[in-house]
Amino acid sequence: MSRLRLILGDQLNINHSWFRERGADAADIIYVLMEIRSETDYVVHHAQKVLGIFAAMRGFANALRAAGFHVHYIRLGDADNQHHFINNLRELVNRFGISAIERQQADEYRVESLLLGASSELGIPVSCVDSEHFLADREKIAKKYADKIPRMEFFYRELRKQYRILLDENNQPIGGQWNFDQENRNRWKGDPAIPEWYALSADLTDIWQEIQSCGVHTMGDAQAANFPWPITRAQAKAWLKHFVENGLPNFGEFQDAMTTQSPRLFHAGISFALNIKLLHPLEVIHAALAEYEAGRVSISTVEGFVRQILGWREFVRAVYWARMPHYAELNELQHHRRLPRWYWDADTKMNCLHHAISQSLDGAYAHHIQRLMVTGNFALLAGCAPDEVDAWYLGIYIDAFEWVEMPNTRGMSQYADGGLVGSKPYAGSASYINKMSDYCKGCHYNHKRRHGEGACPFNSLYWHFHVRHAQRLARNPRIGMTYKLWGKMSEQEQTLTLTQAEIYLKKLDNL
Known part of the structure; x- marks a missing residue:
């Protein structure tokens, strides 16, 4: 073999142009996939995330072998696994007499930075091609948004x-408006x-025992x-089909709703398959559009779903690549x-947090x-460090890769980027949670109380957050009403509320 092609664990795209090469064109190529500790250990990952990626990688390698490709896994x-990309590649270069390495763009900055130095480290050419997955060109968006990030x-x-999505013959949005978000908040x-979600039940016990025997902390x-997640393209396609037929019709109206009766409601749950590239975003979009065109879903529903894939997913990637590595250091609110x-x-008496964290630990x-x-x-209101929040989100969710996690967390959720992603901090009191869920029913805390025995921590922390950041936020037109409401409270009410918040901040571990 003279050429080595490296495939990362989130590059399982069987439709990549690499795999259209056959015969003499592919005879000198060896495809390499590797499970390494540098990837399992940079944060504490959910067990299902490590297990799912490894199982999908092994399945992908087997599919390539069955198609006649040379694979080294x-x-x-x-x-002989040295648990580092460069060190393993060096050993393979020597073993197989490799004269050139080819790779796809890595989605995470830390991996891309490492692989950019591979040629000088290994002493042979290393070329890079597009992963042929995303809908916005990375180099173009990084250059275009280096100075100013547009609103999503x-x-x-x-x-x-x-891409001519949901447009009429005059290039105007079908339905008369670009965004139906106001109709999707019930x-x-x-x-x-x-x-029900599409039922999967793979036995991955052998792989899990290998992971445990190697001492990986999860x-x-x-x-x-x-194992409940799709780990092959066939499973991912079946899952997508099941969603558009069963979940999509009600996704739009209830996409912001939460309930103790289900961790998912009408959501798709396809982000893991998308992010490891078992599915392509355009096939997901077109599957949803087909349901709309057949009259089985409304324009507000299909637009709301398309916006998550075509809009938000691509947008956060644009922010990530336009602003890394500095973006990872932002902490606007200190x-x-x-x-x-x-x-x-999940050992907290706050029912909403107990439920959301429990389901995350159980199901990733x-x-x-x-x-x-x-x-x-809650992390925003309590003033938790963005680095801590990033690491938790990156670890606990099966679909979390840094390019999508960090702008969502450090930007949208924690406002640590000062408004690059979101135009205001997404801070809410218990009123919002009670409006959109049944979490407050039967909770240890009273969602109506700001202070006193049993007062919901979200309420006093909400006001404490806005007061301590008033100099920075009071002029934001999207939250001006919050400060007007605060000003209408009596001095005694303000004092009692802030005092309650200080009490809670001193005992966060025991709420």
Whole structure:
């Protein structure tokens, strides 16, 4: 073999142009995948995340072999595994007489930076090609948005026009408006019925035992004997089909709703398959559009779903590549507290947080409002350090890769970027959580109380957050009403509320 092609664990795209080469063109190519500790250990990952990626990688390698490609796969426990990309590549270059390495763009800055130095480290040419997955060109968006980041809405409209999505013959949005977000904010009250997710149950016990025997530290339940996530392209396609037929019709109306009765409601749960590239974003979008065109879903529903894929997913990637590595250091609000201990075990009397964190530990999943307005909201109000919040989100969710996690967390959730991603801090009191969920029912804390015995911590912390950041935030037109309401409270009410917040901030671990 003279050429080595490196495939990362989130590059399982069987439709990449690499795999259209056959015969003599592919005879001198060896494809390499590797399970390494430098990837399992940079944060504490959820057990299902490590297990799911390794299982998908092994399945992908087997599919390539079955198609006639030469594959070299390095397992976690292999004796000659040096657990580092460059060190493993050096050994393979010598073993197989490799004269050139080819790779796809890495999605995470830390990996891309490492691989950019591979040629000088190894002494042979290393070329890079596009991963052929995303809808916005990385080099173009990084250059275009180096100085100014647009609002997501305008970024989204540009891509709608570029790909001719939900446009009429006059290049105007179908339905008369670009965004139906206002119609997609209803609370779920028990009807319609919640559909089951597509049922999967792979036995990955052997792989999990390998991971454990190597001493990889994880969190959460592995569910190795009945692994619930798609790990092959066929499974991912079946999952997508099941969602658009069963979940999509009600996704739009209830996409912001939360309930103790289901961790998912009408959400798709396809982000893991998307982010390791078992699915392509355009096939997901077109599957949803087909349901709309067949009259089975409304324009507000399909637009809301398309906006998540074509708009938000691509937008946060644009922010990431336009502003890294400095973006990872931003802490606009100067928050420095540690995350409360119960983020790791869900042992809190706040029902909303107990439920959202429990389901995350059990299933490596929470939908976007649970992440933004429950776990993220509390960390924001409590003034937790963005580095701590980043590491937790990056670890606990099966779909979390830094390019998508960091702008969502450090930017949208924690406002640590000062408004590059979101135009205001997404801070909410118990009123919002009660409006959009049934979490407050039966909670130890009273969602109506700001202070006193049993007062919900979200309420006093909400006001404490706005008061301590008034100099920075009071002029923001999107939250001006908050400060007007605060000004209308009596001095005694203000004092009692802030005093209650200080009490809670001193005992965050025991709330």
